[in-house]
Amino acid sequence: MTAPAIAVAGIEKSFGDLSVLRGVDFDVSPGTIFALLGSNGAGKTTLISILSTLLRMDAGTARITDADVTADPAAVRQAISLTGQFAAVDEVLTGRENLVLVARLRHVRSPSAVADRLLARFSLTEAGSRRAGTYSGGMRRRLDIAMSLIGDPPVVFLDEPTTGLDPQARNEVWDAIRDLAAGGTTVLLTTQYLDEAEQLADRIAILHEGRIIQNGTLDELRALLPPAKVEYVEKQPTLEEVFLTLVGTTPNGEER
Known part of the structure; x- marks a missing residue:
């Protein structure tokens, strides 16, 4: 059997008297x-x-x-790679410059080529020369995820990646997450949106009061x-x- 990409056992964590994770x-x-x-x-x-x-965990x-x-x-x-709840892009730099900067910081070969490849992968080529501050919420989040993939990490953590996004931008991010898994990347996604887990996940774990109370397929x-x-x-309807119908897209993010 293939070894798990992520294996967690008995993790506990408290902050003072507050027990947050309980095994x-x-x-x-x-x-x-x-x-x-x-x-x-x-x-x-x-x-x-x-x-x-x-x-650091307390136990486990x-x-x-x-x-x-x-x-x-x-x-x-x-x-x-970790993508938090808010896009960590430099709004003064262009989309391409953000990617090149991260590639250089990670000492990746051919930073420009890596940036161009990721812009194409996340449908941002035309916007690559624009300042990231002009991007929509969905474009900014896609750029953030693209930045997190520099260096080809096998495991990506996405912590509530669609918080604050409108439905159209959320669908764009969902498509990007599906593409990650299709390319072989392991994705651990945290969310409080039931439909997000239903649409994306191969398996779903429900964390309640510090414990996993159920874990399985949909x-x-x-x-x-x-x-x-x-x-x-x-x-x-x-x-x-x-x-989504009025703005010209389907619930899957496809243009009509």
Whole structure:
């Protein structure tokens, strides 16, 4: 069997008297999208901070591509990329300059070629010469994700990547995340949006009060509830469907 790209066992973390994580366990298979679903304050960002070596756990173990998070943090940092809740782009620089800067900081060969390749991959070539401060929310987030891929990390952490985005921009980011997994990248996605996990994830874990209370595929989680009753009702379009139709895109982000 293939070793998990992320293996978490018994992680605990407290801040003073506040217990945030109370024994978290899960594995993530390589090249899949794993959604960590939970409400505000459930501990999602704390867990991501631990896995990305920004915060030390109180107990438990975690391995990223077989590197121990506590014992070998340098190897873990080489294997991961982290995109936080807000796009970390330099708004004064152009999109291309942002990418070239990060490529140089990471000592990647041919920074200009890497920047051009990522601009094309995220449909930002035409906007590459514009200042990032002029980008829409979705374009800025796509640029942020593109920057995080410089150096080809096998594991990417996305901490609530669509927070504050409009429906059209959110669909753009969803497409970018799907492309990551299709290219073999392992994605750990935290979100509080149920539809986001439903649309993207191969597996979904529900984090509640510091513990994983369920972990499975969407079908496995649905099977926990009684079978659906067949009823014939008139289905009205959602407001999101109305909005996307009026602006000329489908719910999948495709132009009509």
